[in-house]
Amino acid sequence: MISLFGISSLLVTLIVIYVSRFYYRYFTRKNPLPGPFPLPLIGNIHLSIGMGFNEFFTSMHKKYGDMFEIYLAGERNIVLCRADLTDKLNMPSTKSNFFTRFVTDEAFIEYELYGVGIGSNNDFESWKFNRQFFDQSILTPNFNYQAVEWVNVLCKEMESYWVDLGENYELDLSRWMHRFTNEIIFKVTTGIKNNSVASYYNSILESDNTLKGKKVETVETVEESDKFVKSVETYVRGLIYLTVCKQFVLHYVPFIREKWKSYLENKDYLLNKLGKVVKERKAEIENTPLDQPLRHDMVTSYITANTPRDINTVKRSGADLLRPVTDREIRGMVLDSLLGGTETVANVFCFIVYYLGRYPEVKQKVRRELDAVLGNDLTKLVTYENLEELQYCAAVINEVFRNCPVSFMMHRLNTESDNVGGYDWPASTRFLMLYSAIMKHKDNWTDPDKFDPDRWYKIEESDKYLLEKQKAKNVFPMFGGGIRICPGKKLAIIELKSLMIYFRKYDIEMADINAPLKLRREYINTAEDFIVKVKPRKF
Numbered sequence: 425m426i427s428l429f430g431i432s433s434l435l436v437t438l439i440v441i442y443v444s445r446f447y448y449r450y451f452t453r454k455n456p457l458p459g460p461f462p463l464p465l466i467g468n469i470h471l472s473i474g475m476g477f478n479e480f481f482t483s484m485h486k487k488y489g490d491m492f493e494i495y496l497a498g499e500r501n502i503v504l505c506r507a508d509l510t511d512k513l514n515m516p517s518t519k520s521n522f523f524t525r526f527v528t529d530e531a532f533i534e535y536e537l538y539g540v541g542i543g544s545n546n547d548f549e550s551w552k553f554n555r556q557f558f559d560q561s562i563l564t565p566n567f568n569y570q571a572v573e574w575v576n577v578l579c580k581e582m583e584s585y586w587v588d589l590g591e592n593y594e595l596d597l598s599r600w601m602h603r604f605t606n607e608i609i610f611k612v613t614t615g616i617k618n619n620s621v622a623s624y625y626n627s628i629l630e631s632d633n634t635l636k637g638k639k640v641e642t643v644e645t646v647e648e649s650d651k652f653v654k655s656v657e658t659y660v661r662g663l664i665y666l667t668v669c670k671q672f673v674l675h676y677v678p679f680i681r682e683k684w685k686s687y688l689e690n691k692d693y694l695l696n697k698l699g700k701v702v703k704e705r706k707a708e709i710e711n712t713p714l715d716q717p718l719r720h721d722m723v724t725s726y727i728t729a730n731t732p733r734d735i736n737t738v739k740r741s742g743a744d745l746l747r748p749v750t751d752r753e754i755r756g757m758v759l760d761s762l763l764g765g766t767e768t769v770a771n772v773f774c775f776i777v778y779y780l781g782r783y784p785e786v787k788q789k790v791r792r793e794l795d796a797v798l799g800n801d802l803t804k805l806v807t808y809e810n811l812e813e814l815q816y817c818a819a820v821i822n823e824v825f826r827n828c829p830v831s832f833m834m835h836r837l838n839t840e841s842d843n844v845g846g847y848d849w850p851a852s853t854r855f856l857m858l859y860s861a862i863m864k865h866k867d868n869w870t871d872p873d874k875f876d877p878d879r880w881y882k883i884e885e886s887d888k889y890l891l892e893k894q895k896a897k898n899v900f901p902m903f904g905g906g907i908r909i910c911p912g913k914k915l916a917i918i919e920l921k922s923l924m925i926y927f928r929k930y931d932i933e934m935a936d937i938n939a940p941l942k943l944r945r946e947y948i949n950t951a952e953d954f955i956v957k958v959k960p961r962k963f
């Protein structure tokens with residue numbers, strides 16, 4: 425039997441070997457760049473304690489310049505903070521050497537991310553197949569018209585709850601927005617109304633019986649709906665663990681091991697739930713007579729693709745794209761929609777409300793545009809064409825994002841050796857594009873720290889924002905770039921502009937106008953406890 429002493433000596437030997445190997449690799453690394461000195465296993469992550477990830481990277485940028493190195497989970501990452509350094513990584517071609525976003529390891533596979541869906545899929549052929557169907561279902565004019573209609577209806581429904589709660593009720597806008605985006609994305613993806621907003625409203629009424637509103641009848645219980653919304657948020661948090669912890673840490677380090685186990689349980693719940701939705705819709709389609717039309721949602725589009733009931737109008741070419749989509753693939757794409765489209769839109773809208781509260785002159789300009797485009801009838805439903813006309817609103821969305829990005833960085837790896845920033849890098853080098861720095865770089869923006877939507881609005885009419893005029897297209901990666909650019913960008917803008925229409929009728933007032941925005945700063949920036957009152961606008 426091995427003695428305790430034997431086990432300890434073995435452990436010490438393994439640690440010494442690991443640490444020596446780590447520092448040997450560190451001191452002999454190719455192209456040493458400026459950056460903080462790393463520790464084995466954790467890298468530089470300890471330096472971020474007490475601040476958010478974005479603040480941490482921003483402080484490193486200030487200290488080490490536009491191209492530096494950071495160690496995460498013991499691995500080297502090359503951080504790029506100027507747009508021209510990222511050009512190659514964002515090349516819009518399937519021949520791109522920078523297709524891969526994350527490293528595939530055992531934990532990645534354990535989280536069921538490999539070879540499925542599009543967001544985290546590292547298998548190029550599988551990604552290409554899935555992305556084609558994703559784009560086909562979401563990038564058509566029909567989809568846009570349908571989305572505008574559904575978003576309109578849900579905006580009206582949410583408005584009715586706010587009116588019932590009364591103008592002095594303090595709403596946590598961040599929570600409402602998460603419900604709103606969850607319901608919309610679920611609806612456009614599956615065609616099913618999951619009543620996420622209504623059940624949140626019910627939960628508020630349940631928790632305070634002095635409120636005057638009337639509970640809404642829904643099939644979903646408050647608990648069920650809560651569980652689903654939270655499971656999507658929890659799944660995203662699990663992705664952060666994957667990125668910053670090595671598999672060994674996830675499986676063996678106390679506390680983190682338990683946390684990881686709970687993320688895996690949550691993953692099983694979420695995937696089972698989505699799998700059930702796909703199965704049920706499949707059965708519905710099979711039971712629908714051939715002469716009856718099928719509704720246009722993303723799941724229906726995936727299920728029917730390359731089958732005799734195909735609802736997609738675009739025909740595919742290439743033998744590898746002609747097979748039907750499997751249930752697992754469909755489930756992966758539904759999950760991608762939820763992951764990509766919930767936190768992002770919800771938080772951008774909260775940040776818009778914050779900036780409009782802080783800049784009343786910008787809010788006035790937004791209102792003037794809404795009045796001009798939508799007229800005096802406050803009950804009229806908006807159209808896709810109306811939304812297209814809202815150019816100043818589009819400028820506000822961009823400027824809010826530039827100043828307060830939700831997704832502030834993005835990863836890439838090179839498949840083959842390549843030159844980036846003047847250095848030759850071996851295959852599988854990890855690059856990290858720091859969007860928050862790129863979007864404020866003095867070489868590309870006039871008064872980069874100033875909040876001014878005019879830098880996006882009719883800039884051809886003056887030379888004030890000359891830099892933006894020349895460069896904004898390439899230096900504003902709100903939706904990323906290259907072949908992996910966000911496929912939900914049109915839907916996101918439809919949702920955000922539709923939500924901004926609330927400002928035509930209401931003042932969304934922050935409880936404390938002087939309080940700084942409270943952010944939960946993790947892998948993405950999210951608003952927390954964002955308390956507002958929704959009052960009728962004073963004309």
Ligand code: HEM
Binds near residue numbers: 525760768903907913
């Ligand atoms: C304001 C809202 C949004 C922002 C800021 C945003 C931002 C991004 C960014 C930065 C990327 C990475 C692109 C890259 O690597 O170059 C991305 C990818 C993605 N987004 Fe969005 N997004 C938003 C809304 C949405 C919505 C509504 C959906 C739902 C359909 C969505 C689905 C996705 C998917 C599936 C991907 C992965 C694409 C791929 O890897 O091929 N996003 N998004």
